[in-house]
Amino acid sequence: MYTNNSQNKIARPITISRLQQMKEQGEKFACLTSYDATFTNAISHSGVEVILVGDSLGMVIQGQDSTLPVSIEDMCYHVAAVKRGNAHSFLMADMPFMSYSKPEQALDNAAKLMQAGAQMVKLEGGQWLHDTISLLSQRGIPVCAHLGLTPQAVHKLGGYKVQGRDEHIAKSIETESLNLVEAGADMLLYECIPTSLAKRITEQVSVPTIGIGAGPHTDGQILVLHDMLGVNLGKPARFVKNYLTEGRSIQAAFEAYVTEVKQQAFPTTDHSFE
């Protein structure tokens, strides 16, 4: 297990209230995906506030060509492993494709993830999630809504493309965000949307926002673990930065990422879209 020698010490376990307080105080927070106990322990000790057990595990762990084949059983297995390795970070877990297409089904599957160790579940979608988020929230399950580029809808979207460049779509992402917060969402995550749109929404909503390819103005930033360590099967996306450079150890790479997010040195315009 890792000891924390970094500048980015976390004194107490991170909670949803702490993330909310960080938003209110204008303090940026760092998030990373993780899928196993050992990486999780190093990530957590480096000061990363939020760890996501992402369904990206379908691609980076299982070698699938999308996230669609990932099952709720796969997710529970990895959430339990991550929980065992976690020190202080807040644990969020993805609900996989078609595990939340109806509210009652979503409640049953969210309960499985929470019992495996998640502290929040993440769902991809907009307005159609209103009743589902409302039900989960009423049952005491914290929810993050993932908007913009939603990888589970890749075939409907026609590829992994920036969303919201068109003002009509931008407006609907903004309105849906406000409605989902009203339904009970505790956090919002934006993937591949213009910087100006992410800024506009972050300034309006009361809950913390997280971005990946959404520019520097969201309250938190997230990267996929393998991407930030430069271990990619294909060409890395524009929003990715490899931190395993300059002879750094893996632990030092995590710490450099946390420092850059907090100092707002990452992401730059090179990692963002307009």
Ligand code: KIV
């Ligand atoms: O599954 C995942 O890793 C994600 C991130 C890209 C945010 O949803």
